[in-house]
Amino acid sequence: MTRHLKRSSVIAAALMLGSAAPAFSQTPVEPDLSEVVRSAEAQLHQSFANLQFEDFAPSPVHGPLFQASAGGRILYYAPESDHLLFATIYDKNGVNLTALSQDAAARARFKDLDQSQALLIGPQGAPLVIEFTDPDCPYCRALDRFWAAKAAEGRPVRRQIYFVSGIHPEAASKAEHILCAKDREAAFRATYAGEPPKPLIRCPYGAAQVQAHAQAVKSMGISGTPTLILDGQVISGFSQAEIEAWLARQRPPAQPPP
Structure with a gap:
């Protein structure tokens, strides 16, 4: 009886380890880039339905964007791809967020x-x-x-x-x-x-x-x-x-x- 229980415990442990093993050895699966592009394009058309787009493709800019000011202008920097963007950012309601940031910076300098x-x-x-x-x-x-x-x-x-x-x-x-x-x-x-x-x-x-x-x-x-x-x-x-x-x-x- 004791020998049977011990053998059952060993088998159960082996099954548990066997089922858990793939979780430790599994490598992350990279998302399908084409699917990411299709999803992003669909979201673009949904958020900016009043605009017509003729083309859509991945951008050379990678990673997060950071905002900076130089010469009274708002710029954007992407350190991952080392890109500097002279750009204007709008939200989905058509609000010019770059202009708002520039105006706020100008108001802050009024005291000078x-x-x-x-x-x-x-x-x-x-x-x-x-x-x-x-x-x-x-x-x-x-x-x-x-x-x-x-x-x-x-x-x-x-x-x-x-x-x-x-x-x-x-x-x-x-x-x-x-x-x-x-x-x-x-x-x-x-x-x-x-x-x-x-x-x-x-x-x-x-x-x-x-x-x-x-x-x-x-x-x-x-x-x-x-x-x-x-x-x-x-x-x-x-x-x-x-x-x-x-x-x-x-x-x-x-x-x-x-």
Whole structure:
């Protein structure tokens, strides 16, 4: 009896070990790449049903993506494949997540801007525009004409202007000329209309302000002109549709009592 029990126990143990052995020796099965691609493509069409896609294939980017900021722009880095992406990320509702991150970073840097160093143009109480501009930038000049047209329509803005002087060779001297003038707004208008006087005015105050503006440009990570900050939203270039949309959300400046 005892011998039978012992033999049964040995057989049971052997069966248990035999059934467990494959769990220890089994190697992970790699998923079928074609099935992964089909599943991902199906999810893409489901999440972004309003878009038409002509092609779908694996990306050269592998592994997790990390977000970084350089020169005021949001970038993405994939360390596994060592790729840097200059990209815009949208969620399935069409929200531009990259723009939201960029705007949040710009708002965080607002504290570095000293309004007392800026050139202020426009009536107090009007919607505030933070503007990084270059006297020799054709799109900056077009933007100045746009603001003048809006003011003529009764929709003026208050422009907090910083000069970007590292792109065009004469930008710094023209910015200094404007900042040294007795009537800065008039000098600004004439310069942006392409009619600055010769020789350009120079003064220690203007030169110091140009350097202060250059520091503000660096701290904000501005790399192109014009760049606008409208209620925390960063607009790169003269994007008239975005500016018009922002203006439509503004209330007219309060009128002084009679």
